[in-house]
Amino acid sequence: MTSALITFAVIAWLMQIALGWWQIQRFNHAFNRLCLLGTVGVGRSGGRFKPRVVLALAFDAQQRVCGSMLMRGLTIFAQPKQLKQLHGMHQQQLCPDVIFPEDQACQTALSLAIAPKS
Template sequence: MVSALITVAAIAWLSQLALGGWQIRQFNQAFDALCQRGRVGVGRSGGRFKPRVVLAVAFDKQDCVCDTLLMRGITVFARPAKINHLIGVKREELEPDVIFPHDPACQNALSLALKMKH
């Protein structure tokens, strides 16, 4: 019985490592594509038992959002997504509490992403 539990724990741990690596690879590919679009600001929020949020915003030469990346979740199954309604918005018009009125984690991540140097 003990060896079966150890085997299950080892399989779960190896699965976590493999899926975590896959998630990081997916994020890195999306982030690399975002960096090709313009200057990028990145913000991260979340805690140990709350869904973590990573938000990246790319700005063009006119300081408008040209692309975005949002990854949120607790598990290794979280995938990068776009925030299409931000594309084309000027940097000074971005207000985290208006864009994400009911999501403090996304508000915090966007605020941090906007603090990048001009």
């Protein structure tokens, strides 16, 4: 019985590593596509027991959104998704509390993504 539990724990741990690597690969591919479009701003909201949000926006030379990526979730099954409603908007038009009125985590991530870099 003990060896079966240990075996199960090892298999679960290895699956966690493999699926985590798969998620990182998906994120990296999506992020690399954004980097090819222009200057990229990235924001992240944290939380230990709340869904985390990673939001990245690519800006063209006129500071308009030309690409986007949003990843949210608690598990390794979170996938990058585009925010097409933001495409074409100028950086100064992006108001986090208007775009995400009900979602504090997305507001935080968007605020960080559009914050001036020093």
